[in-house]
Amino acid sequence: VIPGRGYFSADSFQRGGFDSLTLGGNVQFTGPVSITARGALSVGSGGVITADSAVTLTAAYVKLGQPFLPPIQQQNQSERQFPFTFNGQVYPVLPTFGPGSLTVKALLIDVGNLVLKNIGGTSLIADNGGIRGDGTLEVAGSLYLRAGQIYPATAVNFNIVARDYTVGGKTYPGSITIAGSAWRAPRSSRRS
Numbered sequence: 001v002i003p004g005r006g007y008f009s010a011d012s013f014q015r016g017g018f019d020s021l022t023l024g025g026n027v028q029f030t031g032p033v034s035i036t037a038r039g040a041l042s043v044g045s046g047g048v049i050t051a052d053s054a055v056t057l058t059a060a061y062v063k064l065g066q067p068f069l070p071p072i073q074q075q076n077q078s079e080r081q082f083p084f085t086f087n088g089q090v091y092p093v094l095p096t097f098g099p100g101s102l103t104v105k106a107l108l109i110d111v112g113n114l115v116l117k118n119i120g121g122t123s124l125i126a127d128n129g130g131i132r133g134d135g136t137l138e139v140a141g142s143l144y145l146r147a148g149q150i151y152p153a154t155a156v157n158f159n160i161v162a163r164d165y166t167v168g169g170k171t172y173p174g175s176i177t178i179a180g181s182a183w184r185a186p187r188s189s190r191r192s
Contacts, residue, residue, distance in 0.1 A: 020059075029055045029100070041106075048093060050117040051100030062106040064113030068134040068153055095119075095140040097165030109147075110135050111158070120165070127181040133158030139174065140165040144180040 019039035026046035033051075035041065037059040043049060064184045098118030105125045105182045113135035116122060123140050124131055126147035133152055136144075136159040152158035162174030 026050070029053070034058075043112060047113045048115050048117060049102065049119070051098075051102060051119050053099065054103070056103045056105070060106060061108050062104050063108075063110045063112075064104065065112035065137070066135060068110065068112055068156075072091075074101045095138045095163055097140040097167065108132065111135070114138070116140075133160070136161060137161070138163065142175045142177070144177045144179070146181050148181050149179065157191045 012140050019037060020041070021035065021037055022042040024042070024045045026048040027050070027189075029049070029051040030053075031161040032053045032055070034056045035058070039059065040061040040063065041057050042063040043057065044065050047068060049064070054076045093098075093115045095115050096117045097101075097120045100119040101121040101123075102116060102119050103123045103125070105127075107126060107129035109126050111124070111131065112135040114177045116139045119139065120141035122142070123144040124147070125144075128148055130149040130151065131145055132154045133150075135175050138161045140163045143160065145160075152155045160176060162176045164171050164174050166172070
């Protein structure tokens with residue numbers, strides 16, 4: 001038994017007829033994984049997602065990474081630093097490039113502090129919707145964002161970082177591509 005780990009089969013969720021799924025803590029995907037939920041998916045609340053193959057997550061709402069924190073005053077922003085700090089000691093959690101890929105499709109994607117490990121390509125797609133962030137999203141490799149709107153939550157910073165990576169002794173630049181898609185305006189609840 002490996003302490004502190006749980007194992008989950010994506011097939012059991014698909015067959016179970018559930019609407020929503022939470023995979024808390026740091027999440028490691030093994031092999032190709034495709035999860036579709038009618039409601040919501042929450043993945044990687046510990047701040048780290050690892051994959052060794054293609055991972056596709058699809059739902060109306062997807063939450064990635066650590067939970068959003070309440071707004072704090074600007075002079076205290078350093079208290080929300082990621083990587084982790086404990087007793088004044090900084091423990092860096094850096095992204096790593098690898099054969100894994102992550103594709104997330106939803107109407108709304110919330111991104112908290114998140115580091116992707118062993119993942120070389122990431123796509124966050126919120127057609128007719130938005131990507132909202134609080135904290136830092138860090139990848140090593142390529143990051144593709146497509147949405148009607150990409151924005152930080154109220155009174156916080158949203159940092160998006162694509163680090164350079166090395167393969168076979170050669171260094172390649174990290175990249176971020178941002179593409180727009182239609183934005184559907186919210187409906188008014190009042191009628192004339």
